[in-house]
Amino acid sequence: MLHGSIPQELMEARSLVSLNVSYNNLTGDLPSEVGKLENLIQLYVSHNQLSGHIPQTLGSCLSLEDISLNRNLFEGSIINIRDLRDLKLLDLSNNNLSGSIPGYLVNLSSLEYVNLSVNSLEGPVPTEGAFRNFSQFSIFANINLCGGIPELQLKPCSVLGEIKRVKKKKIVIGIGAGVALFVLSVIIGIISRCWFKKRNKNDRVNNMYSSTAVHVHERVSYEELHNATGGFSVGNTIGSGKFGVVYKALLGAVNRAVAIKVLNLSKPEAAKSFSAECEALKGVRHRNLVKLVTACSSVDYKAHCDLKPSNVLLDDDLTAHVSDFGLARLLLKFDHESFLNQLSLAGVRGTIGYAAPGKQPTNELFEGSFTLYSYTKSALPERVMDIVDTLILQRGL
Numbered sequence: 258m259l260h261g262s263i264p265q266e267l268m269e270a271r272s273l274v275s276l277n278v279s280y281n282n283l284t285g286d287l288p289s290e291v292g293k294l295e296n297l298i299q300l301y302v303s304h305n306q307l308s309g310h311i312p313q314t315l316g317s318c319l320s321l322e323d324i325s326l327n328r329n330l331f332e333g334s335i336i337n338i339r340d341l342r343d344l345k346l347l348d349l350s351n352n353n354l355s356g357s358i359p360g361y362l363v364n365l366s367s368l369e370y371v372n373l374s375v376n377s378l379e380g381p382v383p384t385e386g387a388f389r390n391f392s393q394f395s396i397f398a399n400i401n402l403c404g405g406i407p408e409l410q411l412k413p414c415s416v417l418g419e420i421k422r423v424k425k426k427k428i429v430i431g432i433g434a435g436v437a438l439f440v441l442s443v444i445i446g447i448i449s450r451c452w453f454k455k456r457n458k459n460d461r462v463n464n465m466y467s468s469t470a471v472h473v474h475e476r477v478s479y480e481e482l483h484n485a486t487g488g489f490s491v492g493n494t495i496g497s498g499k500f501g502v503v504y505k506a507l508l509g510a511v512n513r514a515v516a517i518k519v520l521n522l523s524k525p526e527a528a529k530s531f532s533a534e535c536e537a538l539k540g541v542r543h544r545n546l547v548k549l550v551t552a553c554s555s556v557d558y559k560a561h562c563d564l565k566p567s568n569v570l571l572d573d574d575l576t577a578h579v580s581d582f583g584l585a586r587l588l589l590k591f592d593h594e595s596f597l598n599q600l601s602l603a604g605v606r607g608t609i610g611y612a613a614p615g616k617q618p619t620n621e622l623f624e625g626s627f628t629l630y631s632y633t634k635s636a637l638p639e640r641v642m643d644i645v646d647t648l649i650l651q652r653g654l
Contacts, residue, residue, distance in 0.1 A: 258282055263302075268293060277301040279325070284308070287326075292317040299323045303348070311336050311349075319343075327351050327372065335359055335373075343367050350374040350395065358383060358396075374398050381405070381414045477508065482517055489519060500527040514572065 262285035263278065273294050283305040291300070292314025298321060308330040315324070316338045323346040324338075334356035335349065345367055354376040362371065363386030371387050371394040378396070382405030387393045391408040403414040485506035486493045496503040501520040508515050520527045569577050636644040 261285075263288060263307075265290065270294070272296055275299040275301075278305070279303045281305055286310070287312055287315075287331075289314045291315055294318055296320055301325045303327045303329070305329055307331065313337065316340055322346070322367075324348065337361075339364070341365070345369045348372040350376070352376055354378060357381070358402075362386060363388060369393065371395070378402055382409060382411065481508065482506070485515075486517060500524050500530045 259278065259281040261283065263283055265288060267273070267276065268288050268290035271293065274296055275298060276294070277299065279301045280303070283302070285307065286309035287302065287307055289312040291297075291312060295318065297318045300315075300318075300321060300323065303325045304327075306329065307326075310333040311326065311331050313336050315321075316336060319340060320343065321338075321341050322343050324344065325346065325348045327348045327350040329352055331349070332353040332355070335354060335358070337359070338344065338347075339359075339361040342365065344365055346369065347362075348370075350372040351374070354373075356378065357380035358373065358378060360383060362368065363383045365386065368387045374395045375398040378399040379401030380403070382388060382396060382402050384404070384406055389406065391406060396402055396405070396409070403411050405411050483489065485508055486504040489502075489504055493504045493506065494502055495505045495516065499521075501518050504517045504519065506515055506517050507513065518531075520531055571577060633644060
């Protein structure tokens with residue numbers, strides 16, 4: 258009994274017609290150099306321990322009639338031997354071959370017997386050529402084969418195909434479901450992020466409104482004002498005008514510095530002046546403007562109309578704050594009607610010496626295009642004393 262591998266020297270015998278090394282204990286693979294044996298007719302290497310793939314070069318031995326490789330450990334698919342037109346015997350049984358039965362085998366007209374039993378072949382069994390006659394082939398112990406002639410009693414290939422299609426369909430459905438789940442998770446994540454962002458924004462807005470509402474609805478009693486101003490003492494007076502007196506005070510537990518304006522209600526125009534002042538202040542907000550505790554922010558602009566030193570308050574840091582908006586008007590809302598409604602004084606509007614020079618006095622002298630400005634310009638420079646108000650000289654303004 259021979260041991261070891263097939264000697265390479267045998268592959269050099271180009272005139273070799275028959276090679277029979279069956280029933281030995283040979284190992285290793287079948288050398289690919291077997292393809293050089295162009296005159297080889299019979300190849301018998303059965304009942305050994307040969308392994309690996311059957312060499313593709315075996316298809317070049319065009320004179321082969323008998324191939325017996327059974328009872329070895331060959332693996333892989335059945336090689337391409339379609340050009341072996343004289344082949345009569347093909348025995349590949351009792352190996353570890355896989356894949357399908359090649360369709361070209363039905364075209365080998367000289368083939369008398371095919372043995373592919375005890376392997377791992379799958380797919381349909383041909384019904385033509387050598388596979389037409391049950392006595393010319395053997396394929397038993399290949400559990401995944403289907404079809405063939407009725408004598409084989411194999412399951413129809415349609416059933417096997419259906420099983421494969423079902424498995425493939427399950428795989429596709431599984432992949433599709435996974436992708437859909439991933440996309441849904443991404444969408445839910447985006448929606449959740451937007452929702453939380455919107456909720457946080459709303460919370461900030463609500464907090465802002467809540468903070469504002471504290472000032473809007475703040476209530477201060479007369480007793481608090483009386484105590485904060487020292488009983489409206491002269492020592493706390495920071496200014497006075499035609500319609501009231503302004504006092505300085507510290508309100509609340511945090512001693513917030515405020516200016517308190519007490520209206521002189523004996524003047525019929527005082528309430529209207531105060532309403533005009535509130536209307537002007539509620540639409541503006543600036544660090545150098547005094548503001549009401551109920552004021553709201555706005556993008557409107559205003560004209561003060563009576564800016565003078567006594568209407569400018571200084572805090573501890575000497576930061577100026579403009580006050581007394583009784584004559585103020587909103588520029589973006591100005592028209593003739595609103596002008597008349599917002600201004601609370603008759604005659605010259607403002608403090609003499611500080612009123613805007615373009616304001617129109619109510620004297621009948623100023624009609625049409627003849628204004629205070631043109632009147633003043635016509636008197637300069639020679640007749641300036643003719644147009645100066647004597648009250649200015651008397652009060653030292």
